[in-house]
Amino acid sequence: MTYARRAWVILWKDLLTEQRSKESLNAIVFFTLLLLFIFQFALGPDRELLRAVLPGILWLGFIFAGLLGLGRSFLAERENDCWEGLILTPGDKSAFFVGKLIGNVVLMAVVEALFLVLFGIFYNVDLWSTLPQLALVVFLGTVGLAAVGTTFAAMTADVRARELLFPLLVLPAQVPLLLGTVKATEAVFQGLPLAEVGHWLKLLAAADIVYLVVGILTFEFILEA
Amino acid sequence: MHAPDAPTISDAIHAQGVRKRFGGNVVLEKIDLSLMPGESMALLGPNGAGKTTLLKILATLIRPSNGVVRVGGYDVTRDTEQARRAIGLLAHGSYVYEDLTAIENLHFWATLANGRPERERLRAALAQVELESVADERVRTFSSGMKRRLGLARLLLSPPRILLLDEPYAALDQRGKKWLEEFLLAFKTKGGTVLLATHSFGTGLGIADRVAILAGGQIVLDRAMATLSREELHRLYALHTEDAR
Numbered sequence: 001m002t003y004a005r006r007a008w009v010i011l012w013k014d015l016l017t018e019q020r021s022k023e024s025l026n027a028i029v030f031f032t033l034l035l036l037f038i039f040q041f042a043l044g045p046d047r048e049l050l051r052a053v054l055p056g057i058l059w060l061g062f063i064f065a066g067l068l069g070l071g072r073s074f075l076a077e078r079e080n081d082c083w084e085g086l087i088l089t090p091g092d093k094s095a096f097f098v099g100k101l102i103g104n105v106v107l108m109a110v111v112e113a114l115f116l117v118l119f120g121i122f123y124n125v126d127l128w129s130t131l132p133q134l135a136l137v138v139f140l141g142t143v144g145l146a147a148v149g150t151t152f153a154a155m156t157a158d159v160r161a162r163e164l165l166f167p168l169l170v171l172p173a174q175v176p177l178l179l180g181t182v183k184a185t186e187a188v189f190q191g192l193p194l195a196e197v198g199h200w201l202k203l204l205a206a207a208d209i210v211y212l213v214v215g216i217l218t219f220e221f222i223l224e225a
Numbered sequence: 226m227h228a229p230d231a232p233t234i235s236d237a238i239h240a241q242g243v244r245k246r247f248g249g250n251v252v253l254e255k256i257d258l259s260l261m262p263g264e265s266m267a268l269l270g271p272n273g274a275g276k277t278t279l280l281k282i283l284a285t286l287i288r289p290s291n292g293v294v295r296v297g298g299y300d301v302t303r304d305t306e307q308a309r310r311a312i313g314l315l316a317h318g319s320y321v322y323e324d325l326t327a328i329e330n331l332h333f334w335a336t337l338a339n340g341r342p343e344r345e346r347l348r349a350a351l352a353q354v355e356l357e358s359v360a361d362e363r364v365r366t367f368s369s370g371m372k373r374r375l376g377l378a379r380l381l382l383s384p385p386r387i388l389l390l391d392e393p394y395a396a397l398d399q400r401g402k403k404w405l406e407e408f409l410l411a412f413k414t415k416g417g418t419v420l421l422a423t424h425s426f427g428t429g430l431g432i433a434d435r436v437a438i439l440a441g442g443q444i445v446l447d448r449a450m451a452t453l454s455r456e457e458l459h460r461l462y463a464l465h466t467e468d469a470r
Contacts, residue, residue: 002340009336017324020363080372081318084286088309089337 003095010099015106017076024069024107032065032115036122050123055185058119059178062138063145063171065111070104070149071166074157083157087223097150097219101212104146112138125189133188140204141181147211148173154222173211180204236295237262237311237387237418238283243292245278252278253442256292260435262386265409265419267429267450270439271466276422277317279439280389283420284314297386313385315393319376323365327356327375330364335382342382350378354404369396377405387418394428406431426462430455440465 018024039057043050077083086096116138120127127134152169156162180203187197194201236259243256253275260266270276281287282294285301285308294301297311321330328347335342351357354374364372373396380388388409394402409419409432421429422439430436430450436458438446445465453461 005340006337009333013322013325013329013333016329017322020324076322076324079318079323080321081316082320082322084314084316084318085320085334086337087286088284088312088314089334090306090310091337 003092003098006091006095007099007102010096011103011106014076014100014103018103018107024072025110028065028069028107028111029114031068032061032111033118035061035064036115036118040122051189054123054125054189055182057123058115058185059141059181061115061119062108062112062141062181063174063178065115066108066142066145066149067167067170069107069111070146070153070170071156071163073100073104073150073153078157083223093220093223094216096223097154097215100154101146101150101215104150105142108142108146112142130188130191133194134185136194137181137184137188137201137204140184140201140208141177144177144204144208144211145174147208147215148177151211151215151218151222154219176203176207180207235262235298236260237264237297238420239293239295240279240283241293243279243282243289243294245275245282245287246290251442253282253289256444258437258444258447260418260420262418263413263416264434265413265421265432266435266437267433268420268422268437268439269426269462270422270424272424274424274439274466275442276424276439277391280314280316280391280420280422284312284316284389285309286314311385312387312389313380313383315373315376315380315388315390317391317395319372320379321364321367321372321375324363326361326363327351327367327378328360330375331378331382334379338383346382350381351375353381353408354378355400370398370401373397374401377408384412384417386416388412388420390419390421392423392425393421394423394425402428426459427455430458438462438465 043053077086116127119125149170152166156166156169159165180200183200184194184197184204187194238258238260240256240258243253244251245253256279268276278287282289283296283301285305288302296308299308299311301308320334322333325333328351331347331350332342335347348357348360351360354377356371356374356378359371364375367375393405397405413419413432419432421433423429433450435447435449436453437444438461446461
């Protein structure tokens with residue numbers, strides 16, 4: 001059986017499960033709405049202040065929403081001991097990580113798309129004219145967030161204090177991603193060409209590769225631990 | 226990378242001097258166990274005796290602290306992948322996803338095991354465990370017994386050489402129990418090995434060639450069923466499990 005097919009069947013299962021239960025999606029969408037309201041109340045109508053903090057707000061929203069969804073990535077595997085079943089299947093287990101990761105990226109992309117639309121309306125930001133540049137930054141940031149989140153979600157899936165431990169592990173690891181994405185988004189909102197923040201994009205791409213490789217290499221050990 | 230040894234011991238299951246410790250708590254001590262192809266054993270023991278731990282060691286899910294364990298002729302700690310190909314485990318959880326339908330669950334596990342499962346085969350496996358009529362219903366709506374039968378259907382898709390069953394009769398109704406006994410007898414006749422663990426005295430004895438009692442983390446009795454009457458076995462079980470408390 002090919003590696004891709006193993007990853008695909010995990011992705012198929014995760015998306016089908018989420019489409020039916022909508023457990024993660026409903027919670028995250030509601031949470032992002034709340035976040036937008038809270039930021040709006042906290043920052044007030046000062047346009048100058050808002051302009052300065054918009055990239056940070058955007059990425060904090062993505063990260064908080066991501067934490068909520070990613071932390072639940074392996075709950076279905078814990079139910080009815082499916083985790084054991086996955087261990088016992090023959091073949092390369094890192095394909096499960098790849099399948100899970102793509103599923104998480106898809107879920108985060110759906111939430112981020114909705115968040116961006118509402119963000120544009122709430123803060124009166126024209127996102128349409130900068131969409132291609134913004135999409136690139138969001139893609140790079142999302143892959144990194146999902147990779148590190150999927151790895152730590154697997155690590156903490158069987159831990160009693162999972163809800164506490166997961167953000168404690170994930171948030172520090174996301175610092176390089178947060179730095180890169182906020183700086184690059186700042187440039188996009190100011191209408192600057194992405195070449196001016198090329199070094200931040202390189203940092204994002206490098207962080208993505210590191211987190212992906214670490215996830216793929218360690219997943220089998222995490223699963224068996 | 227270590228190249229797996231060819232199977233050298235003819236036993237389907239071979240455990241020698243197995244010890245398992247969780248921190249300071251010794252769960253299994255001096256376990257010696259041997260089962261030949263085509264042989265079946267009922268492993269009896271009260272709750273907490275270490276049955277599930279022993280089964281998980283044989284299934285490669287837990288590493289023994291000491292001792293040698295070979296399954297299908299392969300060392301479970303060194304040739305884990307090969308040992309896994311020889312076994313089928315029915316554990317407490319049945320390995321089912323609640324938000325998938327019965328047939329989708331089978332499709333998922335069969336894809337991971339074989340690659341490309343045919344829909345007819347999946348339907349046939351469901352028919353064997355009498356779940357064909359609910360093939361397209363979500364498992365969330367199933368009773369515990371139906372989930373158990375779905376777990377068994379998963380094993381039917383690619384029958385292993387060795388079956389490890391942890392409380393397989395739990396939640397099954399009389400019809401389900403009868404079907405399972407018939408299935409296990411047929412499996413044994415074809416040369417399959419069965420190790421069935423249960424705390425419920427009497428269940429599984431009908432298919433067992435041998436019976437073992439696990440109490441206090443040790444095998445305190447391992448005899449051929451033919452040498453024991455039910456009454457004597459019951460007396461010994463009560464005696465040893467009382468001793469173990």
